Amino acid sequence: MKKLIKQKTNFLNDMLDGLSKTNKQIEIISDTVVVRKNKKEQGVSLVSGGGSGHEPAHAGYVAKGMLDAAVCGEVFTSPTPDKILSAIKAVDNGDGVLLIVKNYAGDVMNFEMAQEMAEMEDIQVATVIVKDDIAVEDEAQRRGVAGTVIVHKYAGYLAEKGLSLTEIKDKVEDLLPKIKSIGMALTAPMVPTTGQYGFDIEEDEMEIGVGIHGEKGLSREKVEPVNQIVERLIQVLLTEVESDELIVMVNGMGATPLSELNIAAKYVGENLEQKSKSIAHWLVGDYMTALDMQGLSLTFVPSSEELLVALTDTTESPYFH
Amino acid sequence: MKKLIKQKTNFLNDMLDGLSKTNKQIEIISDTVVVRKNKKEQGVSLVSGGGSGHEPAHAGYVAKGMLDAAVCGEVFTSPTPDKILSAIKAVDNGDGVLLIVKNYAGDVMNFEMAQEMAEMEDIQVATVIVKDDIAVEDEAQRRGVAGTVIVHKYAGYLAEKGLSLTEIKDKVEDLLPKIKSIGMALTAPMVPTTGQYGFDIEEDEMEIGVGIHGEKGLSREKVEPVNQIVERLIQVLLTEVESDELIVMVNGMGATPLSELNIAAKYVGENLEQKSKSIAHWLVGDYMTALDMQGLSLTFVPSSEELLVALTDTTESPYFH
Numbered sequence: 326m327k328k329l330i331k332q333k334t335n336f337l338n339d340m341l342d343g344l345s346k347t348n349k350q351i352e353i354i355s356d357t358v359v360v361r362k363n364k365k366e367q368g369v370s371l372v373s374g375g376g377s378g379h380e381p382a383h384a385g386y387v388a389k390g391m392l393d394a395a396v397c398g399e400v401f402t403s404p405t406p407d408k409i410l411s412a413i414k415a416v417d418n419g420d421g422v423l424l425i426v427k428n429y430a431g432d433v434m435n436f437e438m439a440q441e442m443a444e445m446e447d448i449q450v451a452t453v454i455v456k457d458d459i460a461v462e463d464e465a466q467r468r469g470v471a472g473t474v475i476v477h478k479y480a481g482y483l484a485e486k487g488l489s490l491t492e493i494k495d496k497v498e499d500l501l502p503k504i505k506s507i508g509m510a511l512t513a514p515m516v517p518t519t520g521q522y523g524f525d526i527e528e529d530e531m532e533i534g535v536g537i538h539g540e541k542g543l544s545r546e547k548v549e550p551v552n553q554i555v556e557r558l559i560q561v562l563l564t565e566v567e568s569d570e571l572i573v574m575v576n577g578m579g580a581t582p583l584s585e586l587n588i589a590a591k592y593v594g595e596n597l598e599q600k601s602k603s604i605a606h607w608l609v610g611d612y613m614t615a616l617d618m619q620g621l622s623l624t625f626v627p628s629s630e631e632l633l634v635a636l637t638d639t640t641e642s643p644y645f646h
Numbered sequence: 647m648k649k650l651i652k653q654k655t656n657f658l659n660d661m662l663d664g665l666s667k668t669n670k671q672i673e674i675i676s677d678t679v680v681v682r683k684n685k686k687e688q689g690v691s692l693v694s695g696g697g698s699g700h701e702p703a704h705a706g707y708v709a710k711g712m713l714d715a716a717v718c719g720e721v722f723t724s725p726t727p728d729k730i731l732s733a734i735k736a737v738d739n740g741d742g743v744l745l746i747v748k749n750y751a752g753d754v755m756n757f758e759m760a761q762e763m764a765e766m767e768d769i770q771v772a773t774v775i776v777k778d779d780i781a782v783e784d785e786a787q788r789r790g791v792a793g794t795v796i797v798h799k800y801a802g803y804l805a806e807k808g809l810s811l812t813e814i815k816d817k818v819e820d821l822l823p824k825i826k827s828i829g830m831a832l833t834a835p836m837v838p839t840t841g842q843y844g845f846d847i848e849e850d851e852m853e854i855g856v857g858i859h860g861e862k863g864l865s866r867e868k869v870e871p872v873n874q875i876v877e878r879l880i881q882v883l884l885t886e887v888e889s890d891e892l893i894v895m896v897n898g899m900g901a902t903p904l905s906e907l908n909i910a911a912k913y914v915g916e917n918l919e920q921k922s923k924s925i926a927h928w929l930v931g932d933y934m935t936a937l938d939m940q941g942l943s944l945t946f947v948p949s950s951e952e953l954l955v956a957l958t959d960t961t962e963s964p965y966f967h
Contacts, residue, residue, distance in 0.1 A: 327832040327849065327940060329872055330906040343908030346915045347896075347928035380904040511648040528648065551650055575668075580901040582938050583701040585651040587664030594667045607668035610964075617903050619648060643931075643967030 326522070328515055328617070336517050337377050337399050344384055350641060351387050355411035357404065359384040359395045369484045369493055370394070370416035373425040373477060374409065375432050375469075376401040378514070379537060381644035382474060382613045390640030391481040392425075400518045400616070401538045403431030409439030413448060421449035421490035423497070425476055427469025428456040451494040453480075457506040457624065459565055460534030460542045470537050471576040471613040472504035472624045475636070478645055482635035503627055505565045507558050510535040510578060510620030511548065523618070533557060537578070537615040537622075551585075552592040558623045559596050568627030571597065572606045572636065576622045579614035586610065589621055606633055610646065647843070649836055649938070657838050658698050658720050665705055671962060672708050676732035678725065680705040680716045690805045690814055691715070691737035694746040694798060695730065696753050696790075697722040699835070700858060702965035703795060703934045711961030712802040713746075721839045721937070722859045724752030730760030734769060742770035742811035744818070746797055748790025749777040772815040774801075778827040778945065780886055781855030781863045791858050792897040792934040793825035793945045796957070799966055803956035824948055826886045828879050831856040831899060831941030832869065844939070854878055858899070858936040858943075872906075873913040879944045880917050889948030892918065893927045893957065897943045900935035907931065910942055927954055931967065 332339065337357060345353045352362050358374075373383045374396030383395035394412040398404035413422050422443070426436045433454060440450045456464065457472030479500060483493045510532045513522040523539025526532060531554070534542025543561070575590045577583070590609050597604060605628035613622075626632065653660065658678060666674045673683050679695075694704045695717030704716035715733040719725035734743050743764070747757045754775060761771045777785065778793030800821060804814045831853045834843040844860025847853060852875070855863025864882070896911045898904070911930050918925060926949035934943075947953065 327869065328906075329832060329875075329902055329940065329942065330909050332909070336905070336909070339909045339912050340905045341908075343910070343912035343915070343930070346925075347908065347911045347930045378905065380908070385904070511650060548648065554650070579903045580938065580940075581650060582900045582935060583706070583932070584657070584661045584699065584937070585649075587662075587668065587701070588651050588653070588657070588660045589664070590668050591660050591664035594664070604667075609664075609668045611904070614903060616905070617901065619650065619901075621650065646964030 326515055328517065330517055332517050333520060337397060340377065341397060354415055355408055357397045357408055358412045358415065359387045359397060360415050361387055361393055364416065365393055365418060367418055367420055368487055369420050369490045370418065370422045371425060371480050371484055372396065372412045372416060372422055374404050375427050376403060378616045379613050381611065385644040386474065386477050386642050388640055388642035390485055390638065391477050391642050391645060400516060403429065403435050406435045406438035406442065409436055410442045413439060413443045413450060417448045423480060423490060423493055424450060424452040425473065425480060426452055426454050427473050428454050428467060449490055451490050453494060453497045453501060455501060457504045458536060459505050459561065460507050468536050470506045470508060471574055471622050472506045474612040475504055475574065475624065475626060478640065479632060479635045481640060482638050504624060505562050506622050506624040507561050508535045508578065508620060508622030509533050509554060509558060510618050512619040514539050514616035514618040516616065535620065537613060539615060539618065551589055555589060555592045555596055559593065562623060562625045566625045566627060569601065570603050570605050570628040572626040572628050572632060573604050574608040574612065574624035576613055576624065577611040578618040578620040579611065580617040580619045581621055583610065586621060593623065606636055647836055649838065651838055653838050654841060658718060661698065662718060675736055676729055678718045678729055679733045679736065680708045680718060681736050682708055682714055685737065686714055686739060688739055688741055689808055690741050690811045691739065691743045692746060692801050692805055693717065693733045693737060693743055695725050696748050697724060699937045700934050702932065706965040707795065707798050707963050709961055709963035711806055711959065712798050712963050712966060721837060724750065724756050727756045727759035727763065730757055731763050734760060734764045734771060738769045744801060744811060744814055745771060745773040746794065746801060747773055747775050748794050749775050749788060770811055772811050774815060774818045774822060776822060778825045779857060780826050780882065781828050789857050791827045791829060792895055792943050793827045795933040796825055796895065796945065796947060799961065800953060800956045802961060803959050825945060826883055827943050827945040828882050829856045829899065829941060829943030830854050830875060830879060831939050833940040834860050835937035835939040837937065856941065858934060860936060860939065872910055876910060876913045876917055880914065883944060883946045887946045887948060890922065891924050891926050891949040893947040893949050893953060894925050895929040895933065895945035897934055897945065898932040899939040899941040900932065901938040901940045902942055907942060914944065927957055
């Protein structure tokens, strides 16, 4: 297995060191918490985070118009409550903090503990939990995947507009059940901290419904041409998304070139057209990756005027476009 | 060999179809020419292009503040003179057109022919040729690689400022010999249109000085830790770049995750610090790729106030940051 970076230790610290050296907008506090250099002086602050290995998520979205802080765990590992608390305390300006958490047991538990600790220090905190991965049948168990980035942008827009913590939480919770994602992979991610692949897969197989840590999906299939792959994903998505006007994200899993994502987008567009769906807005690129996994995910959200404005409003994050 | 997209035909057209579906700023003319929807009404227009497989180069840089058109050849294949002529005619507003060409025999010949044809139609055209890849010893033979994107941004800034064609050409030609790049790869690109890898490489080897089409480099070595790899590249670069204050690009070759580019950037920064060099500006990301090659290139340019302003000035390209 060939990798530029095979570090079993220091992967996270080295990555954050590189990120802070090269990005003038952010700085690192408490070792693994990325915050904006220009702290927001008023308005609700947004904190997200989780395990690393999903770059540019989450640290790349710490910027005006999106997050105020990202708490970075080790690769595929939840950050600890003390780090999350550090983030909350660093960004709070008295107007409250919204935690945007992907639905993984460790993340949910640790963000919840941090919320309790912050509340004991009289900081107003609310939490929203993203569960957009419809590959898992039980809705309570659904994982948070690429749709989380749409939540970052939407909440970031609402915070910039000056809405209160309660208002933002309510609006995000209205949106959350409408965001649906499903992924697929040809290869497993190589986890540098273990030196192991995330799963085993044969040369002629693909995993449909894979998670962003290489979790098992809906089914293991023989590799098909990309138009058939997107048809499979779209069929599953449209069982849960009923709108005729969609916002569509084609998310790369880390080692899928932009050319391939655009080719996939072409087939997604044609397929939806045949199904009489229109696409109000596209997001194509690496938003929520799984290290160097080859594959992609699709996220569908029913279009709304407010969400379109939120997604196209400016942000200083170089990774959201 | 596993690939999401293995198309031997239609790769280029499908990719451009996807790009134009998903990007509201651009449109396709003459099948393979990407132009801005809002044509520049005055000022010099910039045209670049070349073979495909380098995404986001070149089409991703067609945006206010960078290119006015990109002429896209088939994968790793020069575009033909008639397509280049179409681009020139589409963007010209009477103030002239600058062609930014990477130094490959086919590109240089075809852009030159298109220039002659355009001049016969009384369009004012000038050409600059980028030769930033110092892996090739003979300066006349040096390939144009990731440094080309710095030229796109610099020339785009100058054009927005309203400089004349002659002024922009002169300024770009002053900058060109100062831009130095060198690449490395762990894996070869899989060329979809042939179904073949770009070159053979063993599991424990890396190519130092590789080109963006998988051309042979300076040497074939055993894979080393990333800090030693960047030391090798920096040593070669500093034989040709003498300034103590640098602009540094860490460019991903297509299948290298952002986490790994940031880790590489950390070691580049530390290494340069030890050599008493300071870094005025960083560019980290996939700017000029080689399909799905694993690897990176470094580009060094002596810093100047004007270049810093040009590189940080806004552009509407989502891929330059």
